[in-house]
Amino acid sequence: MSKVGETTLVLDLEALEHNYNYLRSKIKPETKFLGVVKAFAYGSDMVTIAKKLEQLGADYLAVAYVSEGVLLREAGIQLPILVLHPLASNFDDLIANHLEPSIYSKNILEQFLEAAKAQKQTDYPVHIKFNTGLNRLGFSEADVNFIAEETMHSKCIKIVSAFSHLAASEDKNERDFSLNQIGSFKKMSNTLMDKLGYAPMRHMLNTSGIINYPEAQFEMVRSGIGLYGYGNQAHVDKELQPIATLKTIISQIHQIDANESVGYNRAFKSDQAIKSATLPIGHADGIGRQYGKGKGFVTINNKKAPILGNVCMDMIMVDVTKIDCKEGDEAIVFGPQKSAENFAAAANTISYEILTAISQRVKREVIKK
Template structure:
C-alpha cells in the first residue's frame, strides 16, 4: 500500500477473501452463502465488494433497500439480490431490476402481489420473513396458514426462501433465547413447507450465528460484519482481517503552553507544554463528536495519539506530545493494526457504527488481491 496524501479508506480485497473462506470453513460445503453488502458494504465500497464476492462464487447478495440493489445491477452484478427492507414505493423498481424482496407483513405481501399482477409476472422470486423474537420485521407464527393460502392461490409470485433473524447470537448468556428462536423457526418452516408441498430454502444465521450455532445453518447462512473483519468476539476477530483501513495525514502541528485551550468551546485545556496535530477529517466524515475529548485515539508512527477537544466538522486535533512526527505523516484511525471495534468502544458504541458512518466524500482506494 502506497503512502497516502489525503484522508483515504483503503479496502483490501484479499482480506475480504480471507474472511469469506474462514466463514465458509464453519459450514457444510453444500450450504449456500449470502453476503450482506448493504450500507455501501458496511461503509466500504459496495460495488467492489459485490464484484469480489461474485468472483468468489457467493450464492446471494443482500441489501437493505431497492436503490442499493439497482446500483449493483448498474455495475453489472448478476448474482441474485435479496432486498431486506423493501418499501411499496420501490416495488416497480424491484421487479424492473430483477431484485428479490423480503415480504414481512400482510400489507407488504398484498402490495407486492398487486404490482406483480400489474406487471404480468409469473412465479416472481421473493422471500418470506418470520419474526421469532427480534420484533423488528416479520410475519408472526400465527400467520403461517394465511401465508400458505396466499402462496397456493397466487401464481404471480414464488417463494424462494423463508428466513428469520437471531436477536443475540453473539451473546452466549442469551443462548437459551437463541435456541428458542431456532426451534420456533424450525416449527414455522416445517409447518409452512408441509402446507405448501414444497421446500423453499431456509436461513437464519448471521455472522455470530455461523460461529455459535452452526447446527442451525439450514440451506443458507448470511454474513455481514464478519466479511468485513469483525466477529463480535475477540477470539473470532483474531481469525479475521479488517477489510477497511481509514488513514489520514497531519495537516499542521502546534506547540501550546500550559492553560492554552484547543478547539471549539475550549473543550481541552493543556496542563503543560504540549504538541498537537490537526488531521483533515471530522464529523462530516463519520468521526462523530462522541469520539472527542479523549474517548478515542489514532496511531501515528506506531504510537497512540488521543483525540483532544471537540471533534470539528472537517478536523480533529490529537495529542502528539512525545511522538516523533511531522506535517504530512500518516495517521491510522482504524484498520489492520488498529481495530475499528477498539476505536468504537471508547465512545461506548460498536464497530458497525463507525464503519458504516464513513462519509462518501472520503476517498476510497481498492487494494486488489
C-alpha cells in the same frame, strides 16, 4: 500499503477473500452463502465488494433497500439480490431490476402481489421473513395460513426462501433464547412448507450464528460483519482480517502553551505546554463528536495520539507531544493493527457504527497485496 496524501479508506480484497473462505469453512459444502453488502458494504464500497463476492462464488447478496440493489444491477452484478426492507413505493424499480423482496407483513404481501400482477409476473421470487424474537420485522406463527393461501392463490409469486434473524447469537448467556428462536423458526418454516407442498430454502444464521449454531445452517447462511473482518467474539476476531484501514495525514502542527485552549467551545484547556496536530477528518467523515475529549485516538508512527477537545466537522486535533512527527506524516484511525472495534469501544459503541458512518466523501482505495 501505499502512503496517501489525503483521508482515505483503504480496502484489502485479499483480506475479504480470507474472511469469506474462513466463514465458508464453518459450513457444509452444499450450504449456500449470502453476503450482506447493505450500507455501502458496511461503509466500504458496495460495488467493489459485491463484485469480489461474486467472483469468490457467493450464492446471494443482500441489501437493505431497493436503491442499493439498483446500484448493484447498474454495476453489472448478476447474483440474486435479496432486499431486506423493501418499501411498496419502490416495487416497480425492484421488479424492473429483478431484485427479490423480503415479505414481512400482510400489508407488504398484498401490496407486492398487486404490483407483481400489474406487471404480469409469474413465479416472481420472494422471501418470507418470520419474527422469532428480534421483534423488528416479520410474520408471526399465526400468519402462516395467510401466507400459504395468498401464495397458492396467485401465480405471480413463488416463495424461494423463508428466513429469520437471531437476536443475540454472539452472547453465550442468551443461548437458551437463541435455541428457542431456532426452534420457533423450524416450526413455522416446516408448517409453511407443508402447506405450500414444496420446500423453499431456509436461512437464519448471521456471522456469529455461523460460528455458534452450525447445526442451524439449514440451506443457506448470511454473513455481514464477518466478511469485513469482525466476529463479535475475541476468538473469532483472531481468525478474521479487517478489510478496511482508515488513514489520514497531519495538516499542521501547533505548539500549545499552558492555559491555552484547542478547538470549539475551548473543550480542551492545556495545563502545560503541549504539541498538537490537526488532521483533515471530522464528524462529516464519520468520526462523531463522541470520540472527542480524549476518548478516541489515532496512531502516528506507532504511537497513540488522543483527540483533543471537540471533533470538528472536517478536522480533529490530536496530542502529539510525545511523538516524533512532522506535517504530512500518516495517521491511522483504524485498521488491522488497531481495529474499528477497539476504536469504537472507546466511545462505548460498536464496530458496525464506525464502519458504516464513514462518509462517501472519503476517498476509497482498493489494494491487492
